[in-house]
Amino acid sequence: MLEPIRNNWRILLLVVVVVGASVALFAPQFGPETAPGENQSEVSQGITNLQYGLDLEGGTRVRAPLEGxxxxxxxxxxxxxxxxxxxxxxxxxxxxxxxxxxxxxxxxxxxxxxxxxxxxxxxxxxxxxxxxxxxxxxxGVTAETRDLTQSIIEGKINEAGLSGGSVQQVQSLGGEYFILVEVPGENRSDVVSLLQERGTVQIDIAYPSGNGTAVEEGVLTQDDFENIGTASQRDRGTGSYVPVNVRNTASGGQQSPAATFQQAVVDRGFPSAYQSEADRCQYNPETGEIENSNPCLLLTVDGEVVNSFGMDPELADSMASGSWADTPNFRLTTPEFSTAQEISVNLRAGALPAELDISGEGTSSTISAAQGENYKNYSLVTGILAVFAVAGMVFLRYREPAVALPMIVTALAEVYALLGFAALVSYPIELAVIAGFIAVVGTGVDDLVIIADEVMSEGEVNSRKVFNSRFRRAFWVIGAAAATTIVAMSPLMVLSLGDLSGFAIFTILGVLIGVLITRPAYGDILRRLLTIR
Structure with missing residues (x-):
């Protein structure tokens, strides 16, 4: 039993890969994740677990540089x-x-x-x-600003429950960087509105009330801040902060925001609660309760408490005396620098650290759902025609089913394995990826033709020893061609050139699967069919 396995392990490996691809394509646990407020049927992509990108699903693509x-x-x-x-x-x-x-x-x-x-x-x-x-x-802007912009937009897409949305940085051949946002199923106005939407940041006060905790919301809102500094790390200890100035000018006969905030702090007992550095805020965000008798300032972002803190004794004293409102500045502290960056950005007039220049022509495009469905159908027809065209040429070339049929089946198994990989990692299928599949079929069959020609070039294969010798010569040629393809495609994969990256990724992956799995398996199949002993 071990002898057949040892002689045909490459074929068995191909079978295992095909079975694994089938599991990734059809097993429910590998299906697309549901977004908040959705159920699985709402995000279903059909009978397979494949997810389709903008080209095949319809939606909006925004490709714009950051101004600066x-x-x-x-x-x-x-x-x-x-x-x-x-x-x-x-x-x-x-x-x-x-x-x-x-x-x-x-x-x-x-x-x-x-x-x-x-x-x-x-x-x-x-x-x-x-x-x-x-x-x-x-x-353009610095890499840190681009990274922060990408992170913020990703958060907005996730919070909006837009399934399949993606954000990435792409670079033109001239070296200019762009933010590429793709949101399937949404029109341009909704996507642009989402990108320009402002995050909600406010200061609340949690204070003891009876046997529990009460919260006075919105004692400071975004419009109450006059100047917002950049996020900074603390000089000593851990944590970060954002320095802010509160408006101290009154309007409409009302108190200034600084005076209103100062009075709220005094009314809730901050000056008496924070008289030394040992006094601490003990707010529990999970229960929403204060675990001691000290009031706390709550920093909330989009309705979620991201930090709670007490007050420096000197700051509390200045508020008690009424002098703080004359120079109303303090620090919003956070445990993480990334949170401080987000707060700094959301407190500004715009939600992003730099504005996206979406005013120019060609910065955005929209594909309707009907148009995406047409692209999907055309892609399927194109793929089928490519398979039939390749199969027809192979049969015309060899006129021998024992050589041609395994060649076509092996090439299709290669594409099937790539589809399984795309389903496994939830990589969206787009036109560029389909072009990569077609390129894989072409290069794959080329390699299989090289194997068949080399093996059959000197007449009948009368022994496994002769077959193996000829196969090794062919495999050296295939290996060199594969290395050339990988080297040629690598720049497209690493230079962040948008859709071309998907084309390069799947072409390279297809070449690797071919060299490591499908070509050796085809060689074993030919050996069994053609050798006499």
Whole structure:
């Protein structure tokens, strides 16, 4: 029993791969995840677990750069990033500190401005006037700002329950970076509105009331903040913070937001509760209860409490005396730097750290559901025609079913394995991916033809030894061709060129599956069919 297994293990491996692909394609546990508020039937993609991208499902694609300019190779001259940002902001008329950022790494020091009203010449003049030397100024923002933008948009898509939505950074051949957002099943206006939507951040007060805890909501809202600083790490200890200034100007006969907040803090007993550094807020976010008698400030983002904190004794004293409202500034503290970044962004006039330039032509496109369904049908017809065309040419070439039929079956098994992989990792099937499948069929059959020609080139194969010798010669040619294909496709995969990445990924994966699994299995099949002994 071991002898047949040892001689045909490559065929068995191909069978295992096909069975695994079948499980990934049809097993319910590998189906697409349901978004909040949806059930499985609402996101079903048919009888398979394949998920379709924008091209085949319909929806909206937005591909736009982030507005701003970045000075690279900046010499900070020993100053800390905040000082540099402030110096540059002071040289730009009408630009607030929150619109100037910096990036500091081992080999990179950069300063960016994200105010869309600032031109390159104005930014260059501000950098020169601030006294910090730099190497060059380029359009666009820093990698940190792009990463933060991508993270925020992904969060918005998830919170909106948009199944299948994706966000990625893509780079043009000219080196310009774009944010690519794809949301199946949504029209352009809804997607643009989502991108420009503002996150809700407010300050609430939780305080003891009777035997429980009461919450006074919205003692400070986004409109009450006059200036929002950039997220920063604490100099000592852990955690991060966002420095903020509250408006102290009254309107409509009402108290200023600073005076209103100050009075609410006094009324809820903060000055008497926080008289030393040992006093702590003990708010439990899971139960929504205060576990001691001290009131707490609650920082909420989109209705969720992200942090709770007490108050510095000096700050509490200044509020008790009424002097704080004259210079109303304090820090919103968070345990994580990423949360501080999100809060800083959501407190601004826009929800993103830099604006997406979606005003130009070609930055967005919409595919209707009917059009996507047509693309899906056309893709299926094209794939079937490609298979029949390849099968017809193979039969015309060899006119021998024992050679041609296994060749077609093996090539189809290769595509089937790729479909199983796409279902397993929930990779959306798009036109570029289908083009990769067709390319895999073409290159795969080419390799199988090389094997068949080499094996049959010198007449009848009368022994396994002769077959193996000829097969090894063919496999060297196939291996070299595979290596060439992988090298040629690798730049398309790593350069973040949008749809071309999917084409390259599945072409390379198909080549690897072919070289490692399907070509050796086809060789074993031919050996069994053609050898005499």
């Amino acid at each position: 300019y970045t000075a690279t190779g900046v010499d900070f001259g020993g100053d800390d990033p905040v000082t540099v940002e402030q110096a540059v902001a002071d040289e730009l008329d009408g630009v607030q500190l929150r619109d100037v950022g910096s990036s500091v790494g081992e080999d990179v020091r950069a300063v960016e401005v994200t105010d869309p009203s600032v031109s390159e010449e104005e930014f260059r003049a501000a950098m020169d006037a601030s006294g910090y030397s730099y190497e060059s100024i380029r359009p």
